[in-house]
Amino acid sequence: MELVDVWNVLAVGLVRGGLYAQMALMLALVLGVMSIISMINGELYMIGAYVSYFAFTLFGLNPILSIACAAVATFLVGALIERGPLSMMRRRAGEDWYLNTFLLTVGLSFFLKNAAMLLWKPTYRGIRWYWEGTVSIGSIGISIDRLVALGIAALTIVALQLFLRNTRLGRAIRAVSQDERGAMLNGININTIYTISFGLACMLGGIAGGSMLSILPASPYMGTTPNNYAWLVVMLAGLGNISGAVVGGFIIGIVESVAFQFFGEGWPNVISFIILIIVLVIKPSGIFGTSVKGVWEQ
Amino acid sequence: MLEIKGLQSGYGYLQVLWDVSLELNDGEFIVLLGSNGAGKTTTLRTISGVIRPISGEINFLGQSIGGKPGHEISRLGISFITEDLNLFPKMTVYDNLLVGAYSVRDKKKIKETLAYILNLFPRLEERLNQLAGTLSGGERKMLAIGRGLMPNPKLLLVDEPSLGLSPLMTRATFDALRKLNQDGTTILLVEQHLGKALEITNRGYILEQGKVVMEAPTATLLESERVKEVYLGR
């Protein structure tokens, strides 16, 4: 294998890793703050991709604005989902909360992806590039779009961490994830925090979808695999660990890329899942695992 | 300041409070006495909005607060230090205190209150960057009280502050509460540790099976046959 190939595999793996890290964060956020088994991560990613596509091609917005549109739209969709079905369900059902959230979000995901299918048919809607060109160092090169996508992923992850650590709202979100009654007694409106957290999580997916549009075109079912991988990453890293999820995202991205290079179509799934099963046999709570609550620390 | 009339409250189908009427005046330090299951904690939970009352009136500063959500009641100026403290174990002491000041927007005010609290509990200053989950029992209690003070509450509800503390720490906690009261905070205390509680409070109520059965200044309570018999074991 030549250096160029190694580099290509690595580049693809890193970009996919950025995607999985963002998706895993998205999932960990709602799991940690609201104890929700979310299965609509992929659909928010899909919506983000479509919004950016239409903003970029139909309205001719510049790339950054297109991605920003995806962020805003997915935040709103997320807030709407939380204010609507999720909060309605929260008021009703006490028992089997996990199964309830799983089924509710699966129902929403079926609805969203098939509505997209009905609206936009299974055609791929991609763009050739946001920014044309490649950056090359010697014999190896990477397209600007990939570089930017990776940069945006890193930026979102860091920004989210800073937000949660250093702002009033971020502290409130962490407080709710650790002790809801304590948060409420300190004047925090838990329902507002839920809506904001869910919206933020959805926004992460939307940004991922928008920023990778030229690499992964928009299509109705595009979210299924990233959703599965996000869960894989979170389980692999351990449900309680956030920096673990980011590291895990990049590991899985690279594993996927390498597996594809050596074994071809279909095998990355098998290999990733087998890795997960082996890890869980050795350490059932995941590589860095602790407890589910208080996901934001360590 | 706080006026409760004919309060009934409980959990689901389990009614705990049948008829509770209380009155707290500005600057008072009141103790709520009663055996286990008499409804002391339930009273505090209902006032603070953790649970909703079944019926009855709760008026705070001339405003009806019965049935309001907990965060709104907290913003009106009532802080509730619960028995299990409800700290955020994986946040630092400093962050815990800042969450306490969630509803305060004025940065200068936050700084002042923080200085006041760290002066009241110097131990917290040493532990400022430590995770709350790693504190000792007494320090956790101080942090909970400190966090409750961050929004400058007008009324402080304190549930069993002496629980699980050494006599020394209990004394320190009570001294802090007394100082707070002297500085102008009205306090409603629930306490099993009677001797000490009666020393520092002005007035007390006795709850039995969800009803107020007696109300008197603490000096009178100390002399009362009933209190001697049931609570002081004399």
Place this chain on the structure above:
Amino acid sequence: MATAEERSKEKSLASDRIINLGYLPVGLFFVFLGVAPLLIKDEYLRHLFVVGLLFGAQAMVSDFTVGFINLSNFGFAAFFGLGAYTTGLLVTNFGVSPFIGVIAGMLMAGLLGLFTGALTMRLRGLYVAIMAWFMALALQSLTLVLVDVTRGAWGLFVPPLFESTDILPYYYTLFVITLVIYIVIKLVINSRVGLAFKAIGMDVDFARASGVNPTRYKMIAFILSCAFAGWLGGFYAHFIGILTPDLMGTQHTVEVLALNVIGGRGSLWGPLLAAFLVIPPFEYLKSLMEVRLIIYGLLLVLVMVIYPAGMAGVIWKVGELLKLHKGATYFGMEDR
């Protein structure tokens, strides 16, 4: 307000949830299932009966874990699919009799259940559910990739169970399987082991305190349920004649869990009944792929939002209003 922690506690009021109508209505329902296809002459309706019963039986098997040990199996389809592919491969490659193949499928699914459970059962229920889901994803991708063995997405052709093309023998085979599964589950629930299940369903700590080993009993229930899923899968293989990896997909699991919830958790008969009400219209809509799935998604959301207790809950409530049951009340929260 219940906090998320309280909501996610693996603790529920199983005694309220075991919605028992008594033997008469359930018996009548089974008699109806046994007789109806004989009276119906229409082939398509008979086909709907088989499909309805097949999904109903799966939902019932799923309810065995959801309703009694508080454990949802997000990988249900894997166990069903493993049963199907096991018998399919044995019969086509080694000429084994389908009847033995189906039993082998059941054993394989039970073994996978043992493996999954052994890995995760000591952890919280969430891990079991998600782990089982990954088992399903792994098996699905493996079947897709091992084209030489499974023919992948081309589909594996499986010989039928009977020589004749008449559908009735299939229906009655499935009917007997369902009845046996129902009886076994009932026997387990009413046995000493069942008492332990109920204790676990109510409160794991309580069960542990009273000397019951929850992990062991959970394992028994989980493995049994996986094996039953495999058994049904084996039957399905020989009924439908062609197997594709979609069989193990998340969508299949969701369909089963949805029926379970729509029918009502913890009743066994509710999910069975739900299948007969929900599956026929959906079979009818099969050609409208997206619309069907949109309706499915909406239905699922509606049930979760409006009445999570499901149909059995409604029927039970009606019965309660008619004074057929003594009112059961429970306390919402503990006071400390």
